[in-house]
Amino acid sequence: MKKIKEIIVVEGKSDTLAIKRSVLADTIETNGSEISIDTLNRIKRAHETRGIIVFTDPDFPGKRIREIISEHVPGCKHAYLEKADAIAKGDKGVGVEHASRESIIDALEHVREELLESEDELISWDDLMAAGLTGGSDSKHRREVIGRELRLGYMNAKQLHKRLNMFRVTPEEFEQALKALYSNEEE
Template sequence: ISQAQESRGVIIFTDPDYPGDMIRKNINDSIKNCKNAFIEKEKSKTSKKVGVEHANKQDLEEALLNCVTFEDYHQSDLTMQDFFDLKLNGNEESSALRKIIGKELKIGESNAKTLLKRCQMIGITRKDLMTLIEKNKK
């Protein structure tokens, strides 16, 4: 993967499940500046399985058009306390709200800690999150 990244670049496109998230995390931790494509679980599952291979062509193309690169140097003022204040953690509605944010930002569904890290790495600010939350309340 590191040779591919050096020569032509890498897009990480894993299944939207726990093993897929772990593979994505390990690759991103080991190899910098990979592009990441995400697809919603609902768009990539059958009655028995979850996997990218179950998505239709249009959803796959949309995911690839909306790749993000996670970089450590982006400036973000987000903290875990902001997640508590914005009800993204520690609230009955937190999981559903995080799902909406992940979908809007095209960075996948995740727990609070992972969403915070992803938001920080793409430069999302507290103000950006507040705007997204307000937009989706309507």
């Protein structure tokens, strides 16, 4: 079983169990989206000593937790699960705890690191428009494919632009994701 050096930040006990069945890792549980100051301080200390990987559910509360952690602990690493990989059988919700071992390992192998300071953007808003990722009838679907290819999760156009630059996705990586999008559309 693969060992992860960083401490993985998850939402709850069930997520911890899913992580531990997939990899050797320590976790910190946020206990949902009402993250206490004590928990944020533990996350900050973990980030300073071993590093952290934020691995929350692919839903609105998971997104909110990511934002809170990123605001208080800049420079985090993030792992994203596709929503389809995190849906429970029998419509019992969406979450890391429902993901397969393979999906969890794959997400942890494609971790993205935030940049501490913003630099010049690598991917412009015009690039998104030219690729049909905003303003078109199929833009949502196209963003879903790009988010999956780049392991950034699903987001609206504004969030996509922010994440592409926050995680320093290079123009070459963006172009590769677009090629996958175009080949997907041809099928």
